Amino acid sequence: VNAVVEGVTALLDPTIGLCLLIGVLLGTLVGAVPGITATMAVALAAGFTLTLEPLQGLAVLLSIYVAAQFGDRVPAILVNTPGTPASIASTFDGYPLAKQGKAGIALTSSALVSAAGSLAGILILVLAAQPLASVALRFGPAEMFALVVFGLTMMVGVSGSNVLRGLVAGAAGLLLGTVGRDPITGDTRFTFGFSELSSGIPFIAAIIGLFGIAELFNQLAERRKKNNPVPITQLGAWWPTRAQQRELLKPSAIGTGVGAVVGVVPAAGGDIAGVIAWAQAKRASKHPEKFGHGSLEGLAAADSASTATMGGSVTTTLALGVPGDSVMAVMIGSMIIWGLQPGPALFVESPDLVYSLATIMVFATFMALALALVRMQGVVKLLALPQQYLTAIIIAFCIVGTYAVQSSVFDVVLMLCFGLIGLLMRRFGFPAGPMVLGLILGPLAESNLRRALVIDGFGTVLTSPIAVGLLLLSLGAVLLPWLRSTSKARKLRARVPESVR
Amino acid sequence: VKDVPVLSAPDGVADTGSSAVTDRSAVEPALRPGRSNGRGLLVALAVALLGGTAVWSATALELASVDGSVGPGWWPTVLGGLLVAGAVAIAVVALRRPDPLPQERVSAHGLGRLGTVVAAIVLYGIGWQFFHFLPVTVVFLSVLLFVTGGRGIKALVVFPALTAMVLYGLFGLLLRVPL
Numbered sequence: 001v002n003a004v005v006e007g008v009t010a011l012l013d014p015t016i017g018l019c020l021l022i023g024v025l026l027g028t029l030v031g032a033v034p035g036i037t038a039t040m041a042v043a044l045a046a047g048f049t050l051t052l053e054p055l056q057g058l059a060v061l062l063s064i065y066v067a068a069q070f071g072d073r074v075p076a077i078l079v080n081t082p083g084t085p086a087s088i089a090s091t092f093d094g095y096p097l098a099k100q101g102k103a104g105i106a107l108t109s110s111a112l113v114s115a116a117g118s119l120a121g122i123l124i125l126v127l128a129a130q131p132l133a134s135v136a137l138r139f140g141p142a143e144m145f146a147l148v149v150f151g152l153t154m155m156v157g158v159s160g161s162n163v164l165r166g167l168v169a170g171a172a173g174l175l176l177g178t179v180g181r182d183p184i185t186g187d188t189r190f191t192f193g194f195s196e197l198s199s200g201i202p203f204i205a206a207i208i209g210l211f212g213i214a215e216l217f218n219q220l221a222e223r224r225k226k227n228n229p230v231p232i233t234q235l236g237a238w239w240p241t242r243a244q245q246r247e248l249l250k251p252s253a254i255g256t257g258v259g260a261v262v263g264v265v266p267a268a269g270g271d272i273a274g275v276i277a278w279a280q281a282k283r284a285s286k287h288p289e290k291f292g293h294g295s296l297e298g299l300a301a302a303d304s305a306s307t308a309t310m311g312g313s314v315t316t317t318l319a320l321g322v323p324g325d326s327v328m329a330v331m332i333g334s335m336i337i338w339g340l341q342p343g344p345a346l347f348v349e350s351p352d353l354v355y356s357l358a359t360i361m362v363f364a365t366f367m368a369l370a371l372a373l374v375r376m377q378g379v380v381k382l383l384a385l386p387q388q389y390l391t392a393i394i395i396a397f398c399i400v401g402t403y404a405v406q407s408s409v410f411d412v413v414l415m416l417c418f419g420l421i422g423l424l425m426r427r428f429g430f431p432a433g434p435m436v437l438g439l440i441l442g443p444l445a446e447s448n449l450r451r452a453l454v455i456d457g458f459g460t461v462l463t464s465p466i467a468v469g470l471l472l473l474s475l476g477a478v479l480l481p482w483l484r485s486t487s488k489a490r491k492l493r494a495r496v497p498e499s500v501r
Numbered sequence: 502v503k504d505v506p507v508l509s510a511p512d513g514v515a516d517t518g519s520s521a522v523t524d525r526s527a528v529e530p531a532l533r534p535g536r537s538n539g540r541g542l543l544v545a546l547a548v549a550l551l552g553g554t555a556v557w558s559a560t561a562l563e564l565a566s567v568d569g570s571v572g573p574g575w576w577p578t579v580l581g582g583l584l585v586a587g588a589v590a591i592a593v594v595a596l597r598r599p600d601p602l603p604q605e606r607v608s609a610h611g612l613g614r615l616g617t618v619v620a621a622i623v624l625y626g627i628g629w630q631f632f633h634f635l636p637v638t639v640v641f642l643s644v645l646l647f648v649t650g651g652r653g654i655k656a657l658v659v660f661p662a663l664t665a666m667v668l669y670g671l672f673g674l675l676l677r678v679p680l
Contacts, residue, residue: 048672164590168587171584174580175555189559189562189574220614388645388649389646392646392651392660395645396638396641396645396668399622400668400680401672409626409630420619428540429600446576453571
């Protein structure tokens with residue numbers, strides 16, 4: 001109870017309210033603009049929030065995370081373009097509803113079910129984080145190493161079609177994590193004479209380069225067609241009728257349940273949850289034929305699921321130290337710089353923090369909901385903003401934000417290098433997520449594995465049921481997508497007549 | 502997942518950090534079928550070089566406190582070895598199946614634009630060391646906007662000046678970053 005009271009009262013500082021407001025506004029904006037995702041926005045914001053107190057900074061980052069999941073529904077519904085990947089499933093029924101003249105109802109319903117999903121996810125955080133951390137506290141070096149491998153392979157498994165390249169990106173990230181002081185002996189490794197690298201590769205420079213600059217460089221290099229989306233501007237009625245409200249209940253419950261489960265799985269985020277929930281709600285619906293053609297049920301399931309993942313993601317991140325999704329991977333980097341190492345020990349050192357974060361998310365949810373209900377026309381206008389203005393602003397923020405962390409030009413140069421590396425990775429099909437995760441979790445993986453090996457060789461890892469279980473799950477995470485695509489290819493081949501082959 | 506309607510690849514949504522792949526085009530660079538074994542082999546070569554360099558650098562480390570096989574050089578050596586193994590696997594896959602090409606092609610114009618932006622960033626970094634943040638940033642933003650297609654007083658003067666002032670106000674004055 002003390003931790004709850006301390007966690008909530010820590011937010012009475014009025015500056016936290018200001019940080020929340022800034023975060024919610026920024027989150028809604030970045031969510032509404034296709035091309036800027038929550039991960040990218042949180043990475044950019046990490047640059048300037050590091051100069052704030054940890055709670056203030058976390059208030060900005062978390063409220064961007066929450067509000068982006070409200071803002072991204074606007075282009076999904078009005079332009080058929082998801083503002084962030086989390087709203088992919090919102091387009092399935094949101095855009096058809098908008099075309100039927102029900103854009104206002106779709107936007108309002110989406111905001112309401114998103115808020116419900118978000119609050120349910122936060123409840124998971126409050127209820128499950130502590131017990132999960134208590135279990136994880138019993139983990140020794142072998143289990144911690146296996147946990148890091150599990151997190152990394154989960155991100156590889158869900159982050160792209162090419163698992164092999166994802167694994168290579170993860171290994172390269174772990175290798176980057178070895179730069180700087182050895183976590184056990186303190187010896188300096190791979191610094192190439194740069195004193196700036198003695199404490200490792202700066203996370204923020206790497207994250208901004210790989211997530212922010214690389215995407216912009218890719219857009220600049222590609223031959224893109226002029227594609228100014230024309231949003232549907234006739235919103236129509238905006239509040240759902242009683243019958244429509246009743247229609248939202250069942251799919252929202254399905255979506256929230258799916259989102260809560262998917263959110264706890266490391267690295268799986270709102271995009272996966274949205275599509276799974278949409279399919280489940282269709283199966284459970286009395287009118288499955290309407291799904292994909294403008295069904296409020298489909299929209300409700302998808303949107304409640306993607307926001308419900310947030311609480312689960314934060315739970316996994318705080319309790320296990322393994323990011324629940326890509327935004328959390330960035331957030332872990334910021335927390336480490338603030339001296340807050342996510343993981344079971346956090347619940348011993350700062351038990352009140354989890355309640356502070358949950359309260360921040362509750363406030364951010366209500367503020368984002370309020371903004372979502374009053375802002376519609378204004379955000380629609382945002383969709384017409386020329387791309388070059390956004391590009392210029394983002395590049396400037398990337399540079400100044402990276403510099404601001406340590407007032408170091410070296411960091412800016414490093415960020416530029418990571419931007420170019422990220423560009424090459426994108427062009428050659430390597431996902432950036434596993435590399436960032438490897439960089440962040442590398443020292444944790446190395447120190448725990450080496451400690452485990454010193455205790456009793458590989459036997460320490462292989463005799464721990466938890467470690468073996470996690471490693472088997474990791475193997476499954478890597479093999480499953482490959483097996484699935486192989487069986488799909490085999491089925492396709494079987495369907496093609498012999499004469500055609 | 503069955504019965505998911507076909508979704509057109511959203512322009513620019515391709516985010517790096519996304520966790521999912523329900524619509525792959527939305528979360529990673531869209532790939533189109535192509536016949537390029539050389540591409541896959543090139544990737545394998547680059548990964549092998551990285552892994553080989555890691556192994557070589559790790560074994561060449563001069564560390565005072567190494568007292569056994571599980572020293573500071575052990576983990577980078579393992580990772581280097583994994584990268585080399587990954588390179589071999591990529592090469593084998595490339596020989597069996599052509600590497601898919603990215604959906605959007607890089608154009609000469611695009612590369613020129615990218616090169617100009619990178620050069621502008623480098624010059625901005627240098628200029629920042631000698632001149633005040635505000636004028637250098639205004640010029641930098643104007644160049645960025647010009648390169649990306651911005652024209653007119655509003656795009657090339659008013660917007661860069663306002664943005665530079667916001668950046669200076671936020672970082673220089675509010676957060677007290679020595680710009």
